[in-house]
Amino acid sequence: MEKSMPPIETLNKDPEIERQKKVKKILELVSNINESIEILPFPGIHPESYSNMKKDEDEFPGYTTPIDEIITRCQAEGIKIVLGKNPDSGNVYVLPAGSNNIEMDSITPYQLNIDHIENEHLKELLGLRRK
Numbered sequence: 008m009e010k011s012m013p014p015i016e017t018l019n020k021d022p023e024i025e026r027q028k029k030v031k032k033i034l035e036l037v038s039n040i041n042e043s044i045e046i047l048p049f050p051g052i053h054p055e056s057y058s059n060m061k062k063d064e065d066e067f068p069g070y071t072t073p074i075d076e077i078i079t080r081c082q083a084e085g086i087k088i089v090l091g092k093n094p095d096s097g098n099v100y101v102l103p104a105g106s107n108n109i110e111m112d113s114i115t116p117y118q119l120n121i122d123h124i125e126n127e128h129l130k131e132l133l134g135l136r137r138k
Contacts, residue, residue, distance in 0.1 A: 027134060030097035031091065036132040037088055046085035046104045050123035052078065052114065060118070063132070073110045077103065080112070093116055099132065 040047070052060070052074075060074045080103035089109065090100030100113035117132050124130050 018107050026097075027098050030095065033097045033099060033132065033135055034090070034094060036128050036135070037090055039128045040126065040132070045126070046087065047126055047129060049078075049081035049086050050116050051120040056118035060114075071113075072108075074114075077112055077114060080106070088132070089113075 017131075020133060023074045030076050041100075057074065064071075064074055084104040086101050089100050089102055089107075091100060091109065099116055100109050101116055102109065106112040116129075119133060121130065121133050124133065
């Protein structure tokens with residue numbers, strides 16, 4: 008069986024340039040989300056992600072805030088989207104709206120349940136993060 012060639016537009020793409028474009032778009036989306044000063048409703052966590060987080064929590068107790076506590080806070084406070092310590096990396100985190108502690112209280116955007124997100128910028132961000 009003969010293998011098909013990738014589309015011509017993918018043959019000439021420099022991975023570093025593509026990464027930089029993606030990071031630029033991520034930064035733009037996070038900025039748009041945060042400019043609205045809107046506290047976002049918590050859409051829930053994807054069930055598979057939740058199971059994996061619980062396993063990690065059991066294996067490494069005390070490493071982060073327990074996921075059930077983070078979820079309870081996100082439901083009560085809403086969520087905010089923040090950049091990591093090095094914004095040029097494109098790392099983005101979801102925190103309870105009242106927290107600034109990325110190391111202990113964060114979850115990653117791809118762990119959110121995308122089906123329940125209403126904010127279009129956040130939906131687009133999650134689509135980028137999942138690629």
